[in-house]
Each structure stands twice: as C-alpha cells, then as structure tokens.
Amino acid sequence: MTTTTAPPERSLSPSPSLTPExxxxxxxxxxxxxxxxxxxxxERDANYIRGVIRAQRGLEVAGRGLLWAGVFPPAWxxxxxxxxxxxxxxxxxxxxxxxxxxxxxxxxxxxxxxxFEWDTACPADQWxxxxxxxxxxxxxxxxxxRDIGYGVLRMSEDQPWNRYYLGNPLWAVLLATLFxxxxxxxxxxxxxxxxxxxxxxxxxxxxxxxxxxxxxxxLKDYVFFPALSGxxxxxxxxxxxxxxxxxxxxxxxxxxCGHFPEGTQEFSEEETENETxxxxxxxxxxxxxxxxGGSLFHVLSxxxxxxxxxxxxxxxxxxxxxxxxxxxxxxxxxxxxxxxxGPLHRQFGSVVGKIWRLAxxxxxxxxxxxxxxxxxxxxxxxxxxxxxxxxKVARLALPGS
Amino acid sequence: xxxxxxxxDPLLATAECRARVVDVERAAKGSVxxxxxxxxxxxxxxxxxxxxxxxxxxxxxxxxxxxxxxxEGRGPELEITVRCHPGGLVSNFLxxxxxxxxxFGLSQAEGDFQLPEPRPGSALLIGGxxxxxxxxxxxxxxxxxxxxxxxALLHYSxxxxxxxxxxxxxxxxxxxxxxxxxxxxxxxxxVGEIDGHFSPTHLPQSESRFADAEVFACGPPDLLDAxxxxxxxxxxxxxxxxxxxxxxxxxxxxxxxxxxRFAESGCEVQNTGASLLEQAEEAGVQAQxxxxxxxxxxxxxxxxxxxxxNLVTGExxxxxxxxxxxCVSAALGDLTVDL
Numbered sequence: 001m002t003t004t005t006a007p008p009e010r011s012l013s014p015s016p017s018l019t020p021e022x023x024x025x026x027x028x029x030x031x032x033x034x035x036x037x038x039x040x041x042x043e044r045d046a047n048y049i050r051g052v053i054r055a056q057r058g059l060e061v062a063g064r065g066l067l068w069a070g071v072f073p074p075a076w077x078x079x080x081x082x083x084x085x086x087x088x089x090x091x092x093x094x095x096x097x098x099x100x101x102x103x104x105x106x107x108x109x110x111x112x113x114x115x116f117e118w119d120t121a122c123p124a125d126q127w128x129x130x131x132x133x134x135x136x137x138x139x140x141x142x143x144x145x146r147d148i149g150y151g152v153l154r155m156s157e158d159q160p161w162n163r164y165y166l167g168n169p170l171w172a173v174l175l176a177t178l179f180x181x182x183x184x185x186x187x188x189x190x191x192x193x194x195x196x197x198x199x200x201x202x203x204x205x206x207x208x209x210x211x212x213x214x215x216x217x218x219l220k221d222y223v224f225f226p227a228l229s230g231x232x233x234x235x236x237x238x239x240x241x242x243x244x245x246x247x248x249x250x251x252x253x254x255x256x257c258g259h260f261p262e263g264t265q266e267f268s269e270e271e272t273e274n275e276t277x278x279x280x281x282x283x284x285x286x287x288x289x290x291x292x293g294g295s296l297f298h299v300l301s302x303x304x305x306x307x308x309x310x311x312x313x314x315x316x317x318x319x320x321x322x323x324x325x326x327x328x329x330x331x332x333x334x335x336x337x338x339x340x341x342g343p344l345h346r347q348f349g350s351v352v353g354k355i356w357r358l359a360x361x362x363x364x365x366x367x368x369x370x371x372x373x374x375x376x377x378x379x380x381x382x383x384x385x386x387x388x389x390x391x392k393v394a395r396l397a398l399p400g401s
Numbered sequence: 402x403x404x405x406x407x408x409x410d411p412l413l414a415t416a417e418c419r420a421r422v423v424d425v426e427r428a429a430k431g432s433v434x435x436x437x438x439x440x441x442x443x444x445x446x447x448x449x450x451x452x453x454x455x456x457x458x459x460x461x462x463x464x465x466x467x468x469x470x471x472x473e474g475r476g477p478e479l480e481i482t483v484r485c486h487p488g489g490l491v492s493n494f495l496x497x498x499x500x501x502x503x504x505f506g507l508s509q510a511e512g513d514f515q516l517p518e519p520r521p522g523s524a525l526l527i528g529g530x531x532x533x534x535x536x537x538x539x540x541x542x543x544x545x546x547x548x549x550x551x552x553a554l555l556h557y558s559x560x561x562x563x564x565x566x567x568x569x570x571x572x573x574x575x576x577x578x579x580x581x582x583x584x585x586x587x588x589x590x591x592v593g594e595i596d597g598h599f600s601p602t603h604l605p606q607s608e609s610r611f612a613d614a615e616v617f618a619c620g621p622p623d624l625l626d627a628x629x630x631x632x633x634x635x636x637x638x639x640x641x642x643x644x645x646x647x648x649x650x651x652x653x654x655x656x657x658x659x660x661x662r663f664a665e666s667g668c669e670v671q672n673t674g675a676s677l678l679e680q681a682e683e684a685g686v687q688a689q690x691x692x693x694x695x696x697x698x699x700x701x702x703x704x705x706x707x708x709x710x711n712l713v714t715g716e717x718x719x720x721x722x723x724x725x726x727x728c729v730s731a732a733l734g735d736l737t738v739d740l
Contacts, residue, residue, distance in 0.1 A: 035714055046460030057408050101698035104724045107455075107462035110404075112724070113698050133691030133699050277713075280694070314696055 018282075018335060027278025029331045030312055033324055037316050045317040046106055052093050052299070060086035063243070068228055070235030079236075083243035085300075088250055090119040092302025097318045099128055104315075120247075121184035123213040126206060130187040136314050140259055140266045140287030147259065148266065150175065150182060151191035154358040156266045161361035168359035172352075179248035180217075184210050250300070253348055254291070258307040260354055261289045261347040263340045284311035285332065289340035290325070291347055298322060308339065411504045418442040418507040420454075420479070425499045430563040432484045432531065433496045434470075438477050439507055445475035446510030448538035449617065449643070454481065455506030458494050462506065464722055465491045468535035468619075468643075470566070472542040473516070482565050484531035514619070514643035516542060521615035526554040527599065527628055529620025532645035533558075533565050536619055540570075544577065551610045553581040555595065555603050557624060559588045581605045599627040619643040654734020656710065662737040664705055672736070676712060678727035681740060688727060688740055695729035702727055707736030 018026065059082045066079030095118030097103075103111040117124045130146065138144035142158040149155040153172055154165040175182045188206055192198040200207075221240040226233035265286045272283065291297075291305035298305050299319075306321035309328055316324075332339040406413035412421055420443070424436035446452065451468040471480040485492045516524075516539050524543065526536040533556055543552060558564040564584065574582040583603060584593035595603045605611055616639055618628040625642050632640040657674030663686045670684045678700055681688045691699030695713050701724050708719040709730045717733065727738070 031714070038714065038716070042459040042461075044460070046457070053404075054408050057405050061405060101701060104698065104701060106457075106460055107464075107723060108457075114701055128697075128699065129691070133697040136696055137692035137694070277694075315698060 018337075020276075020278075022335060023278040023282055024276065025278075026331065026335050026337070027276065027281045030281045030328075031277075033327050033331075034313055034316065037313070037320055037324060041105060041317065045103070045320070046108075048319050049094070049098070049103055049111065049317070052089060056086050056089040056094060059083070059089065063239075064225055064236075067225070067236040067239040070229065070239050071232045076235055076239055080239040080242045080246075083239065084246035084250075087119055087243055087247040088300055091247060091251060092254070092304065093299055093318070094118070095120070095124075096131075096302050096304070099124060100132060101315045102317045119217075121180040121210075121214045121217050122186070123184070123209040126187040126209060127183070132314070136311065138272075139284055139311055140264070141269055141272050141283075142266050143269055146186070146189065150186060151189065152182070153355065155260050155354065157358070157362060158266055158268070159358075161358075166359055168355050172355045176249055176252035177245065179252045180244065181214070184214060253344070254301045254304050256351045257289060257291055257344065257347040258304055259287055259289065260351045261340065261342065262350040262354070263338065264289050281312055282337065284308070285328075285337060285339070287311070289342070289347060292341055292343050295322075297344075308341075412438075412440040414440060415442060418509060420505050420507045422499060422501050422503040422505070424501060427496070429482075429565045429567065431496070432482055432563070432565055433499055434480060434482045434565075435495070435499055436478065436480050437505070437507075439479065440477070443477060443507060444509055446473055446479065446538075447515040448473040448542040449515035449535045449641075450510040450512045451514075451535070451643075452479075452481075452510050453508035456491050456495065458490065463491050463720070464506075468538065468645075469510070470534040470537040470541070472545045473538060482531065482534050482537075484565065512643070514617070514641055516617075517615065520546070520548060521550070523551045523611050523614040524553075525604070525611050525614040525616045526552070527557075527616065527618040527620070527624070528554070529557045529624040530559075530645070531565060532618075532620030532624070532643070534619075535643060536617060537566050537570075539617060540573065540580075544573065544580075549579065551579050551581065551605075551614075552577075553583070553605045553611060553614075555583050555585070555599070557585045557587060557599065557620065560586050561589070561592055599624055601631050614639070616640045617642075619645050621645065654708075654732075656731055656733055659707075659732060659734035659736065661732050662735075663740045664737055665740055672732045672734070674731055676728055677709070677725075677730050677732065677736075677738060681727065686740060690728055693728045695726050698726060700727040701725065703739040704730075705737040705739055708733040709736060 063079045063081075063083030063086055066075045066082060068079075070076040070079055095116060098111055098116045099113050099118070101113035104113050109115060113128070118127075135145055135147045140148065142148060142156055149159060152175060154161065154168055188203055188210070189198050193200055193203070221244065222237060225240060226237040229236050267283055267287070272279075275283070285308055288307040288311045290308050291301065293301075293305055303318035303321050304310060306318070306325055309321035309324050310318060312328065313321075313324070329339050403414040403416050406415070411419055418439065420437040420439040422435050423438050426434040426436075428434060446469050449468070451466045453464050454467050455462050455464045457463075467481040467483060469479040470482055471478065483492050483495045485496045514535065520543065524539065526539060528536045536554060536556075540552065540554065554570065556564065556570070561567060561584075564586070567584075570582055574580050583595045583605075585595045585597060585603070586593045587597065590596045616628070616632060618625055618640065619642065622644055625644060628642065629637075629640065654672075657672055659672045660669055661672050661677065661680055662669050663681060663684065666686045668684050668686055670680055673680060673683075675683075678688055678690055678693070688702075689699050691697035693700075695711075704721070704723055704725045706721055708717060709725055710717045710733055711726075712729045712731055725738070727740070
C-alpha cells in the first residue's frame with residue numbers, strides 16, 4: 001500500500017480505502033481460511049482427483065475408439081464430444097490444478113506438480129514458470145503480469161495504444177482459435193522479442209522445448225491416431241482437430257473471464273512495491289472475477305470459475321473453492337471489498353466489449369474518431385447480446401449449469 | 402500406457418512396482434504379517450534385502466522400509482512383518498487396518514545385507530526384535546535349498562508373546578538337527594534358552610562348527626555394537642550387519658539449531674533459522690525459485706529427514722520424505738534436503 005504522503009498520479013486501483021491495520025486483519029482472515037482447509041485435506045481430495053482422472057481416461061479411450069470408426073456420423077459426433085471433454089478435463093481440472101502443486105501433499109509421484117505433463121502444446125515446465133510464478137505472483141500488475149493480453153492483445157487502458165491494437169478483435173479471435181499454441185509460445189515473450197528487449201538467441205532452450213512438445217502432440221493427434229483408421233484417416237483427423245478447437249475456445253473463454261471482466265482492477269509496479277501479505281491477498285481479490293454456474297460447469301472450467309479463490313489460494317485443491325467461496329464472500333462483505341461474480345454470458349460479454357473498446361486509444365475514441373468510437377462501443381454491446389445467446393445454447397447443452 | 406491400465410487394476414501397471422495384500426495374519430502381539438503379491442515390474446529379492454513400501458493413509462503416501470521375511474526368489478510372492486511402534490503412523494495403521502485387497506507401492510529390493518552366493522559353510526544369525534525379519538528370509542531360503550551346513554539363530558525380544566515367527570522357528574528347530582535356536586526374552590528371564598542381552602556366552606557350545614561362519618546381525622544399534630565387539634581382529638569381514646531401528650525422527654530442535662545438509666550437492670551448513678532457500682543460496686547451492694512467498698511451488702524439493710516449520714502458517718512437520726517449499730520452510734534442528 002502506498003502511503004498517503006506521496007499519492008500516485010492516478011491510482012490504478014480505486015478500491016475502498018482500508019487502513020493498513022484493516023488490510024492486515026483481512027490477510028489474517030484469509031490465512032485462517034487457508035489453515036482450516038489445510039487441516040481438513042485428506043482422502044476426500046485424493047478420491048476426488050483420482051475420480052476426475054478416471055473419468056478423463058475413460059472419455060479419452062472412448063473418444064479415440066469412436067473416432068477410429070469416425071466414418072459413421074454418430075460415432076464421429078460422440079467421439080469428438082468425448083475427446084473434447086477429455087482434453088478439457090485434462091487441461092483444466094487435472095493439469096492446471098495438479099501443476100499448481102495442489103496435490104503435492106499426497107506424495108504420489110503421479111500427482112506431483114513438478115512432474116506432471118498435459119495433453120496440450122505447451123510444455124509443462126514452461127507453463128509452471130509463466131503461470132505459477134509470473135502470473136500468480138504478479139497478478140494484474142501492468143508491465144509484470146504477461147497474462148494481461150498475453151503479449152498480443154490490449155486488455156488494459158494502461159497498456160499504451162499503438163496501431164497494431166486496431167486489430168485487437170481479430171487477434172483475439174485468432175488467439176482463441178489457436179489458444180494451445182498461444183499458451184505454448186507464452187514463455188517466449190514474443191512481444192519483448194519484437195521490441196528488441198529480448199534476444200531470440202537466449203531462447204533456444206525454450207524453443208527446443210516447445211518444438212518437441214508441439215511435434216509430439218501433432219504426431220499423436222494428426223498422424224498416429226488417424227493412421228490407425230487406414231484409408232479412413234480423414235475422419236479421426238477431423239475429429240481430433242475439432243476436439244482441439246473446442247478445448248481452445250472453451251479454455252480461452254474461461255481464462256479470459258478470470259481477470260478481464262468489467263470491475264477487475266489492474267495495478268502499477270510502484271503501488272505494489274513492498275506489498276504486505278494482506279495487500280497481496282487484496283490485489284488477488286480485486287484483480288479476479290468469478291463465474292456463477294452449476295457443479296458440472298465448475299468442473300469443466302477446472303474450477304477457474306472460482307478465479308478469486310484460486311488466486312487467493314492457488315495451491316489448495318480446486319474442488320474445494322466452492323465451499324471456501326462462502327467464507328471469502330462473507331469476509332469481503334465485512335471489509336466492504338468488492339467480490340466480482342456473474343454468469344458466463346455477462347462476464348464474457350464484458351470481456352468482448354473490452355477487447356473492442358481497447359482497440360482504439362481512449363482519446364481517439366472520445367475525440368477525433370467520435371462516430372467510429374460509438375460504433376465500436378455498439379459492437380461491444382452487441383457482443384454482450386451474443387454472449388446471452390451463447391449462454392442459452394450452453395444451458396441447453398449442459399443442463400447441469 | 403500405465404495411466405490407462407491402472408484404471409482397470411492398479412497391478413496392471415508395467416513401469417511402477419506395486420503389490421496387493423493377499424493374506425493378513427496377526428500372530429505375535431503388536432505386529433502384523435502381510436503376504437503380498439507383486440506385479441510384473443517386481444524383480445524379486447535376495448534374502449536379507451529390504452524394500453520400501455508406500456502406504457496411503459488419508460490421501461497421503463507414506464514410505465517405510467521393510468525386509469521381506471519369505472524365502473528369496475524372483476516370483477511375485479513376498480511376506481513382510483510389521484512391528485508396531487508407539488506413535489508409529491504406518492505400523493499402527495497396518496496393524497489395525499490391513500486387509501486383503503489393499504494395494505501398496507513397492508520399490509525394487511535394496512541393500513547389501515544379503516545371503517552371499519555361493520552359500521557360506523555355516524551361518525550364524527543374530528537378531529533383535531523385528532530385526533528377525535531379514536534373518537527369517539535367510540533361514541527360510543537356506544531350508545528351501547536343503548542347506549546342510551550348521552545354522553544358528555540367536556533372537557532377542559521382550560517376551561515370548563511378542564516374539565515374531567516364534568512357532569515356525571520352534572518347528573524348524575525340531576525338524577532340522579542342523580538348526581540351533583536360542584531365544585532370550587529380556588523382560589522374562591528364565592523362559593528362553595538364553596538370558597539377557599547379547600554376550601559371547603550365548604554362542605552355540607559346539608563353537609568349532611561356527612568358527613568360520615558368516616555372521617548376519619540385524620537389530621537395534623546397541624545389539625549391533627555388542628556383536629561388533631566380538632568380531633574384531635580381522636574377523637570383521639565375516640560380519641554382516643543391518644541396523645534396524647524403529648523410525649525415530651531426528652529430534653526436533655529449535656529454530657536456528659542444528660545442521661542443514663544439502664544431500665545432492667554434498668554441502669552442510671549451520672542452521673541460522675532463515676528459510677531453507679536463503680540458506681541454500683548463502684551456501685552457494687543452486688536452487689530453483691520463483692515467487693519466494695510460498696505460492697508458485699517452483700522451489701519445491703524433497704525433505705529426506707528432519708523437522709521443518711512453514712514460516713507462513715507456522716505448521717510443523719517431522720514426516721520423512723515429504724515435498725516442501727524451500728522459500729517458506731525453516732529447519733527446526735538437523736534437516737536433510739534433496740538439493
């Protein structure tokens with residue numbers, strides 16, 4: 001917390017003002033919630049994660065088996081759906097959470113965060129660095145958290161605008177479609193290579209790792225399994241491509257709803273210098289947003305629908321976030337801190353609106369490009385409506401949510 | 402493939418060694434004998450060796466060393482006997498809960514304490530408490546091979562009710578004239594063939610038959626010290642010992658006490674009470690790190706022994722072989738970490 005003697009020019013985090021003592025007390029309450037859950041961790045959590053792994057394995061085997069006979073349309077549809085679900089579970093509820101060390105306490109080498117590898121293009125060890133460390137430590141600090149726009153999008157007013165960002169909506173669609181490759185390249189810091197801040201020669205180890213993993217994934221999904229179907233290879237190939245696409249769009253949607261909906265806050269490097277533990281907790285809370293929904297929706301989101309709880313307690317078993325969220329909300333209410341939660345269509349709609357809005361600089365949108373700015377804001381509104389439609393479809397497809 | 406096969410049956414895994422409990426017997430007081438059937442990954446063991454058995458209790462995997470007591474071989478069957486220790490988490494759990502069908506993780510057999518090949522001309526076995534288990538494997542192996550040389554076994558335990566394998570040993574002594582069995586029950590003198598703690602007078606009277614025997618001793622440190630004192634002056638090379646101590650934890654010291662050992666880099670430092678990460682860096686030991694606040698798990702390493710305290714939560718743990726976050730862990734007394 002910056003002191004009142006030297007206020008920053010413009011606070012990036014206009015949040016309810018709490019005294020340092022209050023912030024400390026808030027942090028202690030968060031620590032107490034964490035402690036209670038640590039003491040309660042046990043067989044229930046072990047059974048849960050093994051159950052999810054069992055379901056994922058079953059879906060994967062069923063999906064690949066059905067796609068082998070993908071020439072029959074019902075088999076293709078069922079196989080593609082099963083494989084999509086398998087990849088979503090593997091990446092979201094299993095991979096992401098296990099790699100956070102959420103199950104390290106079990107001492108099971110198969111569930112050790114440092115050894116886990118997942119079914120996506122990004123090498124697990126690079127993910128552990130860019131995500132567990134960079135993103136989770138420096139959450140929403142502009143200039144430090146590279147998840148703000150993933151180096152390719154403008155997702156905050158505090159990222160200076162340039163003409164490249166006119167393509168913001170287009171880049172977003174491309175990133176969503178190719179999300180697994182976007183994530184794979186994340187640790188390369190492409191934007192710093194482009195600006196000359198980083199040198200490609202220093203990145204050869206990373207590139208090699210990415211190339212190895214992408215090659216393995218490509219051989220698996222686009223050569224090996226299709227080849228098993230002989231001359232009918234095109235059917236499993238198309239099914240695998242579709243499953244990867246479904247997983248890409250789904251994970252993009254969920255992840256972008258974590259930190260970018262209206263109401264989430266960004267922070268400056270200056271104001272987060274010498275941050276206390278209480279302030280760290282407060283930043284995680286203010287920088288994250290939750291999604292409301294049913295239990296199946298939470299599982300398929302890898303419980304990232306509880307992004308706030310995940311950022312407060314990244315290494316607690318994620319399936320427990322739902323039960324902790326009640327306590328977290330109660331504490332936030334007492335301290336007058338905002339707790340950002342909304343249904344998927346509203347949160348994602350506001351993210352899409354932001355992607356459009358930030359394609360233009362604030363000054364231009366309000367000034368010279370007045371009418372164009374209005375159009376763009378209008379498109380943002382349209383995106384919200386589209387979000388509503390998506391939700392209706394999703395509700396039909398996933399009655400649980 | 403194992404990730405898929407094990408969903409059908411954990412024992413179908415081909416890379417990871419596992420075993421299923423097929424029979425449970427509670428013959429001696431305070432101990433439990435488990436007959437195990439290992440999967441195909443198991444390569445068998447030699448009499449005298451030990452295995453690390455991983456048992457899951459309330460979601461947490463705990464590893465302990467046990468010496469198979471069955472006759473050696475490459476087959477899938479092995480038997481272990483677990484003696485309960487006061488406060489022993491795994492031993493008491495198994496004594497109370499072991500049932501056929503339970504699955505354990507298993508390491509391959511380890512240890513140089515083993516019956517040599519070719520077999521010695523005579524064998525003298527000295528065991529204390531549950532240190533009888535590897536000796537039992539030697540006895541059973543030799544009799545299974547119709548060994549004709551003299552075998553003597555001195556077994557020291559508290560009382561006859563808690564003496565492991567008592568009935569089987571008595572039966573073997575009756576059946577095999579070349580087997581000399583002598584028991585000492587330290588808490589009930591006069592009941593066994595010998596009395597008190599180990600002394601050279603306990604050795605078989607027809608000492609000449611055992612003059613050039615290979616000696617296998619297994620038990621608590623006191624017993625081994627006494628045995629070592631009797632085989633000196635060049636006789637040491639015939640003595641094979643295995644220290645068998647209940648899992649005593651390194652006594653918990655205060656913050657800032659003791660010595661921190663970085664096992665991989667072979668470096669030792671005097672504990673200052675600072676986080677293990679800071680002390681490793683201070684000592685020039687390379688350690689991966691990230692957030693330095695217990696969030697990202699980049700610095701997670703395995704603690705091999707000792708007690709540590711989590712500097713954020715204050716939680717204290719003495720469990721051996723657990724993964725700890727170096728940046729938020731400090732040593733309470735002596736501690737060894739795999740770094």
